[in-house]
Amino acid sequence: MAKTALITGVTGQDGAYLSQLLLQKGYKVYGMVRRSSHLGVNSHRLEWLGIANDIEYADGNVTDLSGLCRLVRAIQPGEIYNLAAQSFVKTSWDQPILTGQVTGIGAVNILEAARLEAPEARVYQASSSEMFGLIQEAEQKETTPFYPRSPYAAAKLYAHWMTVNYRESFGMYSCSGLLFNHESPLRGLEFVTRKVTDAVARIKLGKLDRLEMGNMDAKRDWGHARDYVRAMWLMLQQDKPDDFVIATGTTTSVRDMVDIAFKHAGLNMEDYVRINPAFYRPAEVDVLLGDASKARDQLGWEPEVAIVELIQEMVDADLARYSSK
Numbered sequence: 001m002a003k004t005a006l007i008t009g010v011t012g013q014d015g016a017y018l019s020q021l022l023l024q025k026g027y028k029v030y031g032m033v034r035r036s037s038h039l040g041v042n043s044h045r046l047e048w049l050g051i052a053n054d055i056e057y058a059d060g061n062v063t064d065l066s067g068l069c070r071l072v073r074a075i076q077p078g079e080i081y082n083l084a085a086q087s088f089v090k091t092s093w094d095q096p097i098l099t100g101q102v103t104g105i106g107a108v109n110i111l112e113a114a115r116l117e118a119p120e121a122r123v124y125q126a127s128s129s130e131m132f133g134l135i136q137e138a139e140q141k142e143t144t145p146f147y148p149r150s151p152y153a154a155a156k157l158y159a160h161w162m163t164v165n166y167r168e169s170f171g172m173y174s175c176s177g178l179l180f181n182h183e184s185p186l187r188g189l190e191f192v193t194r195k196v197t198d199a200v201a202r203i204k205l206g207k208l209d210r211l212e213m214g215n216m217d218a219k220r221d222w223g224h225a226r227d228y229v230r231a232m233w234l235m236l237q238q239d240k241p242d243d244f245v246i247a248t249g250t251t252t253s254v255r256d257m258v259d260i261a262f263k264h265a266g267l268n269m270e271d272y273v274r275i276n277p278a279f280y281r282p283a284e285v286d287v288l289l290g291d292a293s294k295a296r297d298q299l300g301w302e303p304e305v306a307i308v309e310l311i312q313e314m315v316d317a318d319l320a321r322y323s324s325k
């Protein structure tokens, strides 16, 4: 019989790539979507991948435990991937309560629904390198102490420890993936890589004349979302549940990432980029650099796409998108 997976956050970047991977593996994929006033599912990413009609959609919201229980009882998924979140760090200072409810409590609702209605289900929780925050060790691994620097990171840390706690308290197969930044042509436009590649494409095509940026000195360990969803799946296929850092092991400044994008389009960033303090954050995570050796050794996971190739793919996709409009 086909394996069954329930994905929350199926309409987001990772939900789309993970759905594609699971469908390729023969899974029946249930995607949980938030009800909204516009018709149908916000499925543009799933359409881009050509899989929008291959998913069974189910209404639900991670803040609503009774609805989640009904859904999990009906589907009896073998695997649950909790990707739903208020995922934009900057917004978390303006909406700290909502971020706590969705990104923090939402994860506990998923764990509770699984515990009560499908206790054998394997649960993946989307944890984040943002939990490392103010860095305590030059390279962050599973044992590095956490120091969250935003309401988002604090909410994720709560969800992370609850995932560990449900494993230790109830013997559930619940895993936390400590994923570093991962991007793709399907990345939301508010995140820095996509904001940049989208702007570069518009500048190149004469539709925009400048790009306003925040802190160009921040450094991130950026990988490709397609590589990272593979790690999520691998985490749920092990004999024992465990937590893993997923990263490339290379860190790049925002400035250098912007330079890669402009150069790929044959442009000089100095001619277009301005700093706007409105894009600075109340507290910054200055540098992230992950050590994914545990995932390499135990899961056999390795990233296939490095930063230059990633940014070039994103610029090319945005150029194609705007050229066809």
Ligand code: NDP
Binding pocket: 008, 009, 010, 011, 012, 013, 014, 015, 033, 034, 042, 060, 061, 062, 063, 082, 083, 084, 085, 086, 087, 088, 102, 106, 126, 127, 128, 129, 178, 179, 180, 181, 182, 183, 188
């Ligand atoms: P996106 O922002 O692209 O997607 C977020 C998803 O969550 C969307 O499908 C959104 O639905 C859904 N969602 C938001 N609120 C709710 C709610 N209350 N109930 C149900 N669904 C909801 O995020 P990514 O795909 O980039 O990330 C996936 C997960 O991984 C997130 O939890 C994120 O915090 C985490 N993460 C991401 C990293 C990255 O670099 N991308 C790194 C580490 C962790 P809708 O379409 O309706 O808005």
Ligand code: GDR
Binding pocket: 087, 088, 089, 090, 127, 128, 129, 130, 179, 180, 181, 182, 190, 191, 192, 193, 195, 212, 213, 214, 215, 216, 218, 219, 220, 254, 279, 280, 281, 284, 285
């Ligand atoms: P991040 O991603 O906060 O790391 O969280 P984001 O792309 O928003 O910021 C990365 C870094 O770039 C700096 N920056 C800017 N950021 C944005 N968005 N816009 C700008 O104009 C800009 N200028 C500079 C930021 O200050 C920051 O240092 C992402 C999300 O996907 C989280 O959900 C996830 O958990 C983490 O990655 C790992």
